[in-house]
Amino acid sequence: MNDQLRDEVMSPVDRAWLEMDEPRNPMVASAIFQLDGKAGIAAVKKAIAERLLRHARFRQRADDAHHPPLWVEDAAPDLAYHVHVRRVAGGNAGAQLRAAIAAELAHELDRYRPLWRVVLFPRRGGPLTVLFRAHHAMADGIALMHILLECTDGAVRKAAGQPALPEHRAHGGPLGGLIDQLEGANRMLETLRRAALDDLRHPQHLARQLAEGRHLLSAVRRLLTLPEDNPAVLRQPLGGHRGVAWLDELPFARFHRAAHARGVKVNDLFMSIVAGAVGRYLRATLPLVPQDQNLRISIPVNLRNGGDAGPGNCFGLVLLDLPVGMADPQERLKVVAARMDALKHGGEARAVLLSLAAAGHLPVVLEKKLVNQVAGKAAAVVSNLQGPPRVVKIAGAAVRNLVFWPPQSGGIGLGISLFSYAGKLSIGVSADTALVASPALLMIEFRKTIEEEL
Numbered sequence: 001m002n003d004q005l006r007d008e009v010m011s012p013v014d015r016a017w018l019e020m021d022e023p024r025n026p027m028v029a030s031a032i033f034q035l036d037g038k039a040g041i042a043a044v045k046k047a048i049a050e051r052l053l054r055h056a057r058f059r060q061r062a063d064d065a066h067h068p069p070l071w072v073e074d075a076a077p078d079l080a081y082h083v084h085v086r087r088v089a090g091g092n093a094g095a096q097l098r099a100a101i102a103a104e105l106a107h108e109l110d111r112y113r114p115l116w117r118v119v120l121f122p123r124r125g126g127p128l129t130v131l132f133r134a135h136h137a138m139a140d141g142i143a144l145m146h147i148l149l150e151c152t153d154g155a156v157r158k159a160a161g162q163p164a165l166p167e168h169r170a171h172g173g174p175l176g177g178l179i180d181q182l183e184g185a186n187r188m189l190e191t192l193r194r195a196a197l198d199d200l201r202h203p204q205h206l207a208r209q210l211a212e213g214r215h216l217l218s219a220v221r222r223l224l225t226l227p228e229d230n231p232a233v234l235r236q237p238l239g240g241h242r243g244v245a246w247l248d249e250l251p252f253a254r255f256h257r258a259a260h261a262r263g264v265k266v267n268d269l270f271m272s273i274v275a276g277a278v279g280r281y282l283r284a285t286l287p288l289v290p291q292d293q294n295l296r297i298s299i300p301v302n303l304r305n306g307g308d309a310g311p312g313n314c315f316g317l318v319l320l321d322l323p324v325g326m327a328d329p330q331e332r333l334k335v336v337a338a339r340m341d342a343l344k345h346g347g348e349a350r351a352v353l354l355s356l357a358a359a360g361h362l363p364v365v366l367e368k369k370l371v372n373q374v375a376g377k378a379a380a381v382v383s384n385l386q387g388p389p390r391v392v393k394i395a396g397a398a399v400r401n402l403v404f405w406p407p408q409s410g411g412i413g414l415g416i417s418l419f420s421y422a423g424k425l426s427i428g429v430s431a432d433t434a435l436v437a438s439p440a441l442l443m444i445e446f447r448k449t450i451e452e453e454l
Contacts, residue, residue: 006056010069010137013313018062018069018137020409024240026108027136028115029144030430031404032101032246034127039397041122044130045083047395048118051151053077057138057311058147061114074114081113085120093123098440101131102242105405105430109135128397136407140313142302145385145404147311152392152399229294229321230379231282238413239434245443248401248426250450255425258454267384268337270418271322274382275332276453277446279324281436284445293325297416298378300406318343319378329453380414381406387421405430 010018020027035044052058060071086104088096100121109115115135122128134144149155228235259269275295282289297320304314320339326332383406392399403426406415413432418425427446429439436442 006060006073008056008060008071010062010064010071011312012068014137015064015069017313018064018135020136021108022238023108024106024238025408025411025413025432026106027407027409028105028109028133029136029141029404029407030105031132031145031148031402032129033132033399033402034129035394035397036127036400037397039128039395041085041120041128043395044120044128044397045079045085048130048151049079049083051156052116052118052147055147055150055311058114058116061112062135062137077114081110082116083118083120085122088121088123093126097121097123097129098244102244102430104131104133105244106240106242109133127400136313139311140302141300141383141385141404141406142304143311143314145387149388149392152394153396154392230296231286231289231293231324233282233286234295234379234414234435235411236413236434238411238432241433242430243433243436243439244405244428244430245439246403246426246428247443247446248403248424250425250427252420252423252425254454262333264333264337265340268333268340270384271320271340271382272329272333272336273446273449273453274416275322275324275326275336276329276449277442278322278380279327279332280445280449281442282324283327284441285437289325291325291327293323294321295324295380296321296378297380297382298412300381300383317378320382378412380416381408381412382416382418384418385420387419389422391422402426403428 017027056073057071059077060073063070063072086100088100104117104119109117115138117133119131119133120128121131132148138144139147150159255266255269259266262269274297278295279289279293282293298317299320301318302314320343323332323335326335383404385404387402400422402419402421404417404419405428406417408415408430413435415428415430417428419428427443429436429442429446431439431442433439
């Protein structure tokens with residue numbers, strides 16, 4: 001093996017997500033955006049490939065034959081696979097594009113290659129649509145969005161003027177892996193030694209850490225014993241066929257003003273709108289939706305320190321019961337705001353991260369069982385990310401209409417995203433059609449809810 005190639009030991013959390021792929025539900029995060037102007041396909045392909053490959057994780061494939069599994073650098077990534085052009089035919093360009101994207105989302109990524117793919121959808125006389133996909137094992141949504149935005153022209157120019165940070169290089173040779181593990185263990189022991197000395201000097205730190213540990217374990221127990229409280233239609237077996245829909249370019253200021261006028265946070269308003277739209281969809285498709293019906297959603301929470309947005313997974317999950325049975329907007333918003341406030345005092349996010357880290361050390365069968373038990377308490381994933389405040393460009397073309405779809409583990413078949421960028425908000429829905437027959441109809445209910453309640 002070339003000593004210049006970079007291999008890394010896979011973290012337990014990354015390994016947990018790697019093994020969560022299901023034939024009908026790949027654990028892949030996806031995003032689309034459009035490039036304005038006369039964006040040249042060749043220039044866009046070149047820019048995206050070169051800029052993504054600057055990140056080691058995008059040059060590495062997952063090798064789970066080793067124990068622990070490794071990220072192994074691919075000497076020559078197949079760019080024809082990783083950056084692919086697909087032309088969409090048909091009269092209804094919007095519907096054909098949605099169908100083409102949904103078909104791509106249903107496919108697993110090739111495990112023998114680095115776990116990412118970009119597909120370009122050119123359209124005569126229209127913008128170039130770019131679909132970006134990366135496996136959850138590579139990084140969480142926050143890190144992947146950060147990496148994607150580092151591919152923009154402005155970010156590349158800024159990085160060119162800064163000194164490169166030294167990279168950790170894996171040791172080559174027959175003893176390289178052992179040396180890497182010993183160095184890692186030494187770093188961990190040194191960290192523990194410093195922490196222990198600090199605790200001896202400051203006994204209150206130790207007491208606080210013990211209390212936090214008890215709090216985390218209590219949160220794990222609460223998660224594992226939560227009762228089932230979801231609409232039965234959203235807990236059916238997955239069919240393996242995906243549908244996607246999205247709204248874009250909604251004025252973010254409108255949501256901010258509405259939240260301020262109601263005395264709530266913008267996130268409270270977002271979640272109330274999600275509850276309202278899903279509730280309307282259920283009432284339109286089911287004979288009866290009880291007023292006290294809830295939809296338990298899983299919300300990713302960033303657990304990184306400061307501006308750290310490197311590869312890997314460092315996030316937790318909190319579970320929120322959305323009152324989808326409540327048709328009254330004011331009552332619904334009041335309940336959502338109270339439940340969101342209660343989440344701030346719980347330890348569920350770190351408890352889930354702890355569970356995932358533990359799962360990554362288990363045999364694969366037990367690992368999947370534990371992760372599914374934690375994640376399976378919800379029937380949908382709802383993710384909210386914040387993008388740059390100004391328009392960015394790739395290969396000289398302005399990026400607009402950026403929408404993403406979070407992956408859903410186990411039997412979860414509904415993902416909803418909110419993304420703010422350059423003063424606009426986009427909403428994306430990805431759903432298994434066995435659960436949500438028409439994501440487009442659900443998106444219509446989102447539009448109606450926004451128009452009537454803001």
